[in-house]
Amino acid sequence: MKSGLVALVGRPNVGKSTLLNALLGQKLAIVSDKPQTTRSAVRGVLHRPEGQIVLVDTPGLHKPRTLLGQRLNDLVRGTLAEVDLVLQLVDAAAGVGAGDRFLAAELAKVATPKLCVVNKMDAASRAKIAAALQAAADLADFAEVVPVSARAGTQLDLLVELILRHLPEGRPLYPEGHTSDEPEQHLVAELIREKALAVVRDELPHSVAVLVEEMGPDPEREDLLVIRAFLFVERASQKPIVLGKGGSVLRDIGTRARAELEALFGTQVYLDLRVKVAKEWQRDPRQLSRLGF
Template sequence: MQNGIDGYKSGFISIIGRPNVGKSTFLNRVVGQKIAIMSDKPQTTRNKVQGVVTTDASQMIFIDTPGINEPRHKLGDFMLKVAKNTFREVDVLLFVASGVDRVGKEDRFVLEMLKGLDVPVFLVVNKIDQVHPDQLPKVIEGYKQEFDFAEVVPISALQGNNVENLLAKIGEYLPEGPQYYPADQITDHPERFIISELIREKALHLTREEVPHSIAVVIEKIAPDKEHEHMIRVQATIMVERDSQKGIVIGKRGAVLKEIGSRARKDIENLLGSKVFLELWVKVQKDWRNKSVHLRDFGFRDDEY
């Protein structure tokens, strides 16, 4: 622990922005391991996910938040509350924008919330690997006209371009403080949460239209397999809102569910460092995104934020 060393810095950094700008990709990049799931579906992240980056000089606790936009159901209200509640508990806010796009309505919706906060706000322009260098200054200037940012740092979270420079800039703004987590810890989330997210990620990748937004994953059991030594048995239920969605997730002769399980099992084995026997079921819980009791049952507890 670095608690007694003068000059050691530590602090909390919130990663915010509209959906699909690469916040989770950035978090996975800085911690060096997959702890936040990724897909091209808006609002893939639903809870806040904390990633810890520890060096000899500092410890940075990054908080990946759900993509912010105007909520359309109780789950959307929950996700907005999760993101907004990080504003008052961090030392730096990273507003992540896509360099591919100009400032839009959703970006302005987020920036409006940040006005008046007594926290340094960085503009992090992501996806610069997809932007012609001549276009980048115009994109940056568009955002600077909307908000007075403490720092502006263009990056590619996918390729790692300029990410180290961003970390160095963040370090300049952190206060002196203790090491909150052991040096080898990269997230504060239990394995059960990450496993449920890995399964949900594969379901997102393999389904279409309204189905991905209606999916939640509940881990029923994680335990050593009694029949096979050195193997872990994971039992999980994929929840959907309608019978038609259940059919899509299962697929013809169970093909889609089998593929979800096959892909998820590989990531879970990497996470646990062990062979995994994964059992999946699909159940219907009608309109669960608009029912507080089901949101709590599925892990979305707004009293924790």
């Protein structure tokens, strides 16, 4: 059978995490319309009769402005070194640009086989898709260039078939039925961050980090899951923005997060969400390591 690690790489916002979730049929990675949403290498396992595909979602590669940005780019480069196949995603609607060319040049340095996935075909005209396919083929020496829509689920079976074709023969890396080794607390923190990204505007999304401090059943009510989490911002001036008038913005984030967490765990959730300032955490090595970077 076929088996191996497959990295999803691309500039921010091309739809890597959406594609991971769509291929798995399950939400493992959070998604937003803001660039630089993903901050960790999220693994998901796809089981097929012909083989096992271990997908690794990565942060969008970008020009780093902070220590966090640098670490995220290092994470992408580290991932490239250990995988069997690389999928470079580009955005058919936005077109192929300098960011994609920069990444393609980076990829050219590793000998790993590469496919190019031209995503968001649902949002592009035929002419635009054709132009993106041509530009993608000119980017690098890809084994295949395939247009898909992660959002609409178009051509995903074909993509899986092509991935399997280009993976090496090997033993399964994970047992049957295992789809993820994301720690539950991390998944919960990410879901809360996703709701914060959906609600807050402008530059603030980059400043938000979430840490789950405590999670477990209520001692008096087994059917109630208690989650205590902190939402960190970088500056004192950002705190009132995340809180909103009379705490309304934070309440909105909490309500959205709780609804999704209750669906995920199939139980009632009590979410205690607090805002804290972690001064300049994106540039501070100590705070970064506390937050898991």
